[in-house]
Amino acid sequence: MAMKITTGTSELRDITKMERDGHHPIYTLEPIIGLGLDERLEPRETSQGLVGQAKARKAAGMILKMVQEGRIAGRTMLFAGPPSTGKTAIAMGMAQSLGPDVPFTIITASEVFSLSMSKTEALTQAFRRSIGVRIKEESEIIEGEVVEIQIDRSMTGLYPKSLTFVCRCQEEDVRLTPEATDVLTSMALQTTLRYALNLISCAQVVAKKRKAEEVDVEDLRRVYTYFMDEERSVQWLKEQQGVLMFDEMDGEGMDTDMAA
């Protein structure tokens, strides 16, 4: 079947429109302008330049929501999957959703390892291109007379893990059922404390979606399947090594998995 692909000026264009031209379909490419999710973070089949990859888009949407709400910053996401399955496309969708002043920089291995420039220089230039500064100014004016000064002393020292969850949850205004706290504790022991703490915010998004006030065990289990901890990521990459490095993709691409 004949296929005509019209490319634009942008580097990343997607096949989102299909029109009939006599007997041949014509695919036109549209720019990626977001993740194509609805207000409940459910992926629309084809939207904002993306199609399919529902699981990965939804997971990316959850992280995006947390970034937009100022809950996480300065973190790294690793997208793993066979070539051309949309890892860059989803990252682009996330950046676009964050607004026009959020830089999106693509670097390629050949660029970094080019002979004309040192690796450090190539990476430094990429970092410079990726810096976006947003200045927000806020002033709070308090009028009145000081009648008493109270000093709050912060708690110091190491907490047992379950106690850390309590503190963290209070800070983030998240309530966990006692069963969920137990499950989270055992997840932390099996993975890392950092991974378990990251799951709290994701689980809260899932809980909110079902209009629940408390994060339950099911919410945690669900986000546990969406995001891999380090050990599972490494294991997955090992299993996929042959496919990722040497083999051609046969048929449809696999869903892209992520580590948070």
Ligand SMILES: Nc1ncnc2c1ncn2[C@@H]1O[C@H](COP(=O)(O)OP(=O)(O)OP(=O)(O)O)[C@@H](O)[C@H]1O
């Ligand atoms: N889900 C999708 N919806 C629309 N277009 C997609 C989707 N996935 C991939 N594409 C398009 O397919 C092409 C290849 O995708 P992309 O570069 O994102 O893949 P990748 O996983 O980053 O590949 P690589 O591992 O080779 O870097 C791009 O033009 C991209 O826009």
